[in-house]
Amino acid sequence: MSQAEAILMGLRVWGGIGAVVAAAFLTIGIDRIDADARGAYVFRPLLIPAVLVIWPLVLWRWYLYETGRVHWHGRYDPPRRSHYLVGWLLPIGICALIVTGLLQRQSWPADVAPVQLSIPTEAVE
Amino acid sequence: MSVKYVPVQWNPNKYLYDAVMLTGVGLFLYVFLYAAPGLLSHERPINQQIHNARAFGACAFVMLTVILCIGPLARLDTRFLPLLYNRRHFGVMTVFVALTHAGYVVDWYFAFSRWNKFEAVLFANTSYGQLAGFPFEAFGIFALFTLILLAVTSHDFWLKFLGPPLWKALHYMIYPAYLSLVAHVSLGILLDQQNHVFTAIFAGCAGTVGGLHLLAALKERRIDRTRSGGKGGWVHVCDVSEMRDGFAKVKLLASGERVAVYLNDGALSAISNACAHQNGPLGEGRIIDCLVTCPWHGFQYDVTNGRSPAPFTEKVPTYNLRLDGTSVLVHARPNAPGTYVEPVPLPGTAPETEAMA
Numbered sequence: 001m002s003q004a005e006a007i008l009m010g011l012r013v014w015g016g017i018g019a020v021v022a023a024a025f026l027t028i029g030i031d032r033i034d035a036d037a038r039g040a041y042v043f044r045p046l047l048i049p050a051v052l053v054i055w056p057l058v059l060w061r062w063y064l065y066e067t068g069r070v071h072w073h074g075r076y077d078p079p080r081r082s083h084y085l086v087g088w089l090l091p092i093g094i095c096a097l098i099v100t101g102l103l104q105r106q107s108w109p110a111d112v113a114p115v116q117l118s119i120p121t122e123a124v125e
Numbered sequence: 126m127s128v129k130y131v132p133v134q135w136n137p138n139k140y141l142y143d144a145v146m147l148t149g150v151g152l153f154l155y156v157f158l159y160a161a162p163g164l165l166s167h168e169r170p171i172n173q174q175i176h177n178a179r180a181f182g183a184c185a186f187v188m189l190t191v192i193l194c195i196g197p198l199a200r201l202d203t204r205f206l207p208l209l210y211n212r213r214h215f216g217v218m219t220v221f222v223a224l225t226h227a228g229y230v231v232d233w234y235f236a237f238s239r240w241n242k243f244e245a246v247l248f249a250n251t252s253y254g255q256l257a258g259f260p261f262e263a264f265g266i267f268a269l270f271t272l273i274l275l276a277v278t279s280h281d282f283w284l285k286f287l288g289p290p291l292w293k294a295l296h297y298m299i300y301p302a303y304l305s306l307v308a309h310v311s312l313g314i315l316l317d318q319q320n321h322v323f324t325a326i327f328a329g330c331a332g333t334v335g336g337l338h339l340l341a342a343l344k345e346r347r348i349d350r351t352r353s354g355g356k357g358g359w360v361h362v363c364d365v366s367e368m369r370d371g372f373a374k375v376k377l378l379a380s381g382e383r384v385a386v387y388l389n390d391g392a393l394s395a396i397s398n399a400c401a402h403q404n405g406p407l408g409e410g411r412i413i414d415c416l417v418t419c420p421w422h423g424f425q426y427d428v429t430n431g432r433s434p435a436p437f438t439e440k441v442p443t444y445n446l447r448l449d450g451t452s453v454l455v456h457a458r459p460n461a462p463g464t465y466v467e468p469v470p471l472p473g474t475a476p477e478t479e480a481m482a
């Protein structure tokens with residue numbers, strides 16, 4: 001099995017487990033942990049894609065709700081302090097990436113001689 | 126707001142917002158595909174499939190750029206706050222545009238692959254050890270998966286289920302996704318551009334996002350310095366003369382939490398500055414009939430008990446207040462969400478109920 005095949009197989013297995021979790025959570029769990037969801041069914045199919053992707057997080061939060069370990073303090077602590085860090089990292093990262101891209105151009109600011117980067121596929125085969 | 130969940134909450138403002146957004150997307154694609162091919166070097170012979178892929182890719186990049194500009198713009202100038210209102214629809218639409226771009230690319234370039242075309246995307250170029258010819262597709266795949274993750278978790282249920290801080294932390298992945306998208310373009314199409322108009326537009330868009338975030342961060346840091354208070358116990362907020370009826374003073378506590386202290390009908394009340402919905406800044410909202418409205422999405426709370434009016438069920442923590450002469454003091458320890466706290470009347474005023482009695 002190639003690495004690419006393994007990655008795709010991993011994604012399929014991840015999604016398969018997610019489908020099982022989605023079936024259990026959206027039919028049993030959601031009614032137990034959220035009063036606003038009781039009697040509301042039309043919106044539930046919209047939640048399926050998210051459960052397929054973040055099912056470990058869903059299981060963990062479901063467990064916390066079931067065991068009463070979700071503390072209200074944690075709901076009012078937005079990560080706004082990270083704005084300052086993001087405010088610096090984003091422009092620095094953007095500049096670095098654009099400059100890197102421009103430096104790799106072979107036709108700017110002036111044309112340069114072509115460089116063979118790797119062995120042609122035909123030669124490998 | 127809460128009560129019962131519905132698939133999508135619509136109202137006339139959201140219809141208008143989405144109509145403007147969809148018109149913008151249609152207009153962008155039309156201009157890119159038919160009105161300005163010369164400007165963007167598309168006079169070189171490329172087939173319609175590649176042209177479409179580029180149009181949708183460029184559109185997704187511009188949409189994400191606009192989305193990321195809205196946040197810092199709203200922090201810099203409150204007149205941009207209405208744009209925040211329905212940003213999640215904008216984000217979901219961006220995912221569909223980005224998926225269309227990916228679909229055109231995969232269906233064209235890997236159509237005759239001997240292997241599964243999605244596998245072929247992963248191993249067509251594995252030159253990860255060099256910058257020139259780096260497999261820029263990997264950056265695009267990461268950005269696309271991240272956008273999908275954010276879109277599928279955008280329903281209000283996920284906000285409540287995960288809690289605003291965790292939900293927000295998850296949605297902070299929009300920043301690495303954007304950087305990844307910049308890398309996808311910089312090490313991809315940018316290397317092949319003969320016409321510098323595209324380069325200038327791309328750098329201008331990305332630079333605007335970076336610049337606005339830096340400006341907003343610096344402004345917020347400056348404001349936080351003037352708001353920060355001492356550790357534990359009672360913390361000075363301001364002098365009573367600085368309070369304006371119907372508005373709040375925001376205090377940053379040593380714990381990192383922000384408290385909004387309101388003057389309402391001559392009496393003081395304090396609640397958390399973080400809205401229960403998306404932790405929007407309640408202190409920037411104005412009180413009408415004892416209810417403060419979050420400037421981000423319109424959630425309302427009674428400032429005396431931190432509860433949304435019935436039938437809604439959202440609650441935020443409240444804080445105890447007292448006066449020391451003309452100094453307004455808040456206790457750093459929050460009360461449980463929804464706890465009623467008797468408003469503290471200012472000297473020389475009496476609450477309406479007492480005056481009437």
